[in-house]
Amino acid sequence: MDPLSEVFSALRINKAVTTRLEATAPWGWRSAGNGENSVNFVLVQHGSGILTMHSQPNPVYLAAGDVFITFDSDPYTLVDHPSSVVVDCRVVDENRVDDVIKFGGDGALTTFVSGSFAIDELEATPILSVLPSFLHLRLEHNRTHAFQSALNLLAIELQQPGLASDATIARLYEILLVYAVRAYVNSGAIPRIGWLSAISDKQLAPAAIAMHERLAEDWTLESLAAKAYMSRSAFASKFKAVVGQTPLEYLTHWRVHRAKLLIRNTRQSMGEVAHKVGYESETSFNRVFKRVTGMTPGAFRRSSLATQPGDRI
Numbered sequence: 001m002d003p004l005s006e007v008f009s010a011l012r013i014n015k016a017v018t019t020r021l022e023a024t025a026p027w028g029w030r031s032a033g034n035g036e037n038s039v040n041f042v043l044v045q046h047g048s049g050i051l052t053m054h055s056q057p058n059p060v061y062l063a064a065g066d067v068f069i070t071f072d073s074d075p076y077t078l079v080d081h082p083s084s085v086v087v088d089c090r091v092v093d094e095n096r097v098d099d100v101i102k103f104g105g106d107g108a109l110t111t112f113v114s115g116s117f118a119i120d121e122l123e124a125t126p127i128l129s130v131l132p133s134f135l136h137l138r139l140e141h142n143r144t145h146a147f148q149s150a151l152n153l154l155a156i157e158l159q160q161p162g163l164a165s166d167a168t169i170a171r172l173y174e175i176l177l178v179y180a181v182r183a184y185v186n187s188g189a190i191p192r193i194g195w196l197s198a199i200s201d202k203q204l205a206p207a208a209i210a211m212h213e214r215l216a217e218d219w220t221l222e223s224l225a226a227k228a229y230m231s232r233s234a235f236a237s238k239f240k241a242v243v244g245q246t247p248l249e250y251l252t253h254w255r256v257h258r259a260k261l262l263i264r265n266t267r268q269s270m271g272e273v274a275h276k277v278g279y280e281s282e283t284s285f286n287r288v289f290k291r292v293t294g295m296t297p298g299a300f301r302r303s304s305l306a307t308q309p310g311d312r313i
Contacts, residue, residue, distance in 0.1 A: 002209045003199050003254075007126045008178055010261055016117040016170045020100045020158050021092075023047075025107030028079035028086040037124070040070045040116045041173065043151055047110025052077045055134055065139030067151070069180055072133040080110060099158060113155050117173055122260060127181065130194040137183050147179035195250070198243045203228050207235070208243075211251050215258060216278040219251055251278075256292045259285070263297055264304040270297050 015038075031040075044066045051060040051068065053076035062068065070076065077086055092103050139148075154172045157165060185200055198208040207227040211219060224247050225235035239247045255277040262273045274285030289297045 003126070003195055003212050004178070004181065006212050007123075008174065011123045011127070011174070011177075012120060013170045013173050013177075014118045014120075016115060016166065016173055018099055018113070018115040018154075018158050018169050019096070020155075021112040021114060022100070022102045023049075023080065023110045023112065024102075024104035025080045025110070026084040027104035027110070028077065028081075028084040029089050029092045029103075030077045030086050031075055031089045037121045038116055038118045039173075039177070040114070041067070041176065042069075042112055042114040043067050043155070045111040045113050045155055047080075047108065049078050049080055049110055049112075050082065053134065060136055062136075063139070065148075067135075067137045067180070069135040069137075069177075070133065071128055071131060071135075074133060080104075080108075099161075113151075113158055115154075115169070115173055117170070122264065126195070126257065130196045131181070131184065135180060135184060137180060147176070147183065150175050150179060195243060198239070198250070201238075201242055203230060204235075204239055204242060207239075207247065208250070211247075212254065215251075215255055216276060218278070219248070221247060252288060252292065255279075256289055259289060259297065260293075260300065263301045273297070 044062045044064055046064050048064065049062045051062055053060075053070075053074050055072075055074050060068070079086060092101060095101050095103050150172055154169065154176065157168055157172065162168075181196075185196060195208065198204045206229075207224045210227045211224070221232055221236060225232045228235050230238070236247065239245075239250070243250055245253065259273050259277045262268055262276060263270075268276075270285070271282045274280075274282045277285070279285035279288070286296055289295075289300070293300060295303070
């Protein structure tokens, strides 16, 4: 399993709220931003707009087919024209009828399909650690037919909801998030340091993917370098430069992350968890886990049980 598959197979979308917003010029509103651990996803289905937010030094001009995604609580403003009056998003929401909002004057129509959904902080940590807080994906930039088809399905599901519509929309958001990350990776804009860079690098990718596929294997620097068809020293040097960690630090990081998910989401014993993530003894696993997280595996499980409603199998 490659790292992206691993991350997204563990990531669950909750509390998805979808809205079709039909804005007729002049219009403008200010969003309060996302809640904690939530994602906001906006597709410009028809028309255009101007987006401004604190994290972006310049206005972002949106056209039909564009998508933008925010991963933090940074508020943003959307207008059809710089001179348009801007109101609070709560005023706009007062015009909601079911999942549709009609707002603005009697001018040109711009249609948005937007969605917000909650994500689990632990499950999302790997992806949020390497993505920017704001993504703008233009229709003509790295947009695959599959990505566009998923966007179209989302728009249709909102216009014509059917049986299990809420579940369908949640799954579509998961798919769209995968495609958005793919588009980001293919854009060449990914940071030079990080695990996305490792799996995007032709030399390093075989070793990084092998670690994820067989996390419990007794990997050594020599065996990983062989996967990359590189010398031990050249592999170690390039991996540290690209990822920001040594290969074995990277392996430890992912072992601890996988262990956290197993500890929190299953009833497996610490010995079973240790074995599944590559440690022969519970003692050595406890030592590494505490060094990385600052707490023992047992303390982490107790803290997780205190914040999670009910048992999770």
